[in-house]
Amino acid sequence: MVKCLHQIFAxxxxxxxxxxxxxxxxxxxxxxxxxxxxxxxxxxxxxxxxPCQTMDQFHFSLAMGAGFRSNPLYGGRNMxxxxxxxxxxxxxxxxxxxxxLGYSWAxxxxxxxxxxxxxxxxxxxxxxxxxxxxxxxxxxxxxxxVQRNDPSIYVDTVEIGQVNKRPWALDGGLQLDWQKAQWxxxxxxxxxxxxxxxxxxxxxxxxxxxxxxxxxxGFSSALAWKSAQLLDTYYGISAEDGGNPDxxxxxxxxxxxxxxxxxxxxxxxxxxxxxxxxxxIDLQNSQEPEVATQQSPLLAEAFVRSWFIxxxxxxx
Amino acid sequence: xxxLNFLAVLVFSxxxxxxxxxxxxxxxxxxxxxxxxxxxxxxxxxxxxxxxxHWQSQQPRSFCAFLDDTQLQCWQQQQxxxxxxxxxxxxxxxxxxxxxxxxxxEQSLTILSRQPERRxxxxxxxxxx
Numbered sequence: 001m002v003k004c005l006h007q008i009f010a011x012x013x014x015x016x017x018x019x020x021x022x023x024x025x026x027x028x029x030x031x032x033x034x035x036x037x038x039x040x041x042x043x044x045x046x047x048x049x050x051p052c053q054t055m056d057q058f059h060f061s062l063a064m065g066a067g068f069r070s071n072p073l074y075g076g077r078n079m080x081x082x083x084x085x086x087x088x089x090x091x092x093x094x095x096x097x098x099x100x101l102g103y104s105w106a107x108x109x110x111x112x113x114x115x116x117x118x119x120x121x122x123x124x125x126x127x128x129x130x131x132x133x134x135x136x137x138x139x140x141x142x143x144x145x146v147q148r149n150d151p152s153i154y155v156d157t158v159e160i161g162q163v164n165k166r167p168w169a170l171d172g173g174l175q176l177d178w179q180k181a182q183w184x185x186x187x188x189x190x191x192x193x194x195x196x197x198x199x200x201x202x203x204x205x206x207x208x209x210x211x212x213x214x215x216x217x218g219f220s221s222a223l224a225w226k227s228a229q230l231l232d233t234y235y236g237i238s239a240e241d242g243g244n245p246d247x248x249x250x251x252x253x254x255x256x257x258x259x260x261x262x263x264x265x266x267x268x269x270x271x272x273x274x275x276x277x278x279x280x281i282d283l284q285n286s287q288e289p290e291v292a293t294q295q296s297p298l299l300a301e302a303f304v305r306s307w308f309i310x311x312x313x314x315x316x
Numbered sequence: 317x318x319x320l321n322f323l324a325v326l327v328f329s330x331x332x333x334x335x336x337x338x339x340x341x342x343x344x345x346x347x348x349x350x351x352x353x354x355x356x357x358x359x360x361x362x363x364x365x366x367x368x369x370h371w372q373s374q375q376p377r378s379f380c381a382f383l384d385d386t387q388l389q390c391w392q393q394q395q396x397x398x399x400x401x402x403x404x405x406x407x408x409x410x411x412x413x414x415x416x417x418x419x420x421x422e423q424s425l426t427i428l429s430r431q432p433e434r435r436x437x438x439x440x441x442x443x444x445x
Binding site: 040051052053054055056057063067069081084085086088090095097098099100102104112114175177179184186205207218220259271273275306308 | 432433434435436437438439440441442443444445
């Protein structure tokens with residue numbers, strides 16, 4: 001117990017040193033910024049301070065630069081980000097925005113309710129790395145190795161190439177947005193409508209947008225909840241995967257992000273994005289439930305980090 | 317003399333234009349409403365317009381003009397009538413000519429904005445990353 005607390009405390013210390021201090025500085029910039037713009041109907045919104053969109057018109061921008069989204073799985077491939085699209089279309093009710101299809105109703109000036117659908121993103125991590133990466137096994141748990149099928153073999157980790165292919169799933173759900181001045185609060189509930197993982201997930205996001213002489217800033221923090229069915233389908237070890245079944249339990253995944261852009265002219269802008277998501281995916285050995293839970297053996301890292309820096313060009 | 321001729325031509329011309337403007341009324345009741353579109357610079361701004369209407373009928377009638385159920389003017393047993401006033405339109409509206417609450421003619425008044433309508437995005441920009 002003491003050892004466990006010590007590990008948690010050490011983890012928090014690492015998180016704090018890596019992220020809290022830089023984010024505190026970023027929020028200092030935000031606090032000193034001049035407040036601007038209320039909704040999408042005034043002049044300030046037209047200068048892209050807020051993420052506004054002209055109705056009945058496609059928005060398409062392309063960003064070029066350097067960056068990647070880390071892959072937390074053993075044998076997984078980091079997703080390089082050299083080119084990034086930003087595609088959106090908003091009608092009176094229908095909208096398509098970066099892969100999310102929705103139909104929304106304005107409940108009031110500040111509240112919007114939407115029916116939404118999109119592909120579940122978990123499958124995206126199950127992209128295999130090159131062979132050189134596949135065999136770079138690492139030890140992940142201090143509590144000792146996980147015993148698999150053959151009692152004489154102890155396995156530290158499981159590569160994504162060693163488990164069955166995870167399914168693509170289509171999620172459908174509800175989204176409630178509250179938008180006031182520079183603040184945006186979003187609550188999402190998603191359910192697997194393709195019947196692949198037969199579970200749900202939910203997320204609440206708070207975002208703040210501000211315009212400053214240093215550029216347009218967006219800060220966001222979110223807390224996602226993922227059901228046991230979802231986490232078990234993607235990160236659990238089933239008998240079909242060739243091991244003793246390890247069952248995942250539901251978990252929370254916090255996330256923070258920052259978005260900066262600096263308009264050079266009507267079309268070109270400097271762009272930088274950063275996001276850090278903590279993964280809490282704990283498994284319990286279904287045959288020995290009395291044994292303490294531990295991190296999924298598929299996870300090489302308990303976080304997903306994404307960053308990008310480059311320039312963007314707005315076509316429409 | 318030449319000046320009088322010029323004046324006569326001018327009066328005659330304006331009479332022609334006036335006749336064209338009012339247009340022959342072939343129906344039992346006709347009206348002209350001007351303008352029917354009000355243009356604002358920004359979305360959700362109120363629109364100020366000088367609205368005028370002129371109606372004419374083949375028979376003497378008793379009409380009332382309404383703007384979105386607000387009575388503007390009534391006429392009793394007349395063959396034509398006019399009304400003009402500055403209005404502040406807060407939204408798209410409907411102008412109606414009624415006779416004892418029966419709808420005779422209807423004209424919509426539309427607010428158009430020079431600035432295209434915009435919505436706040438519901439998904440974070442660049443969220444593919």
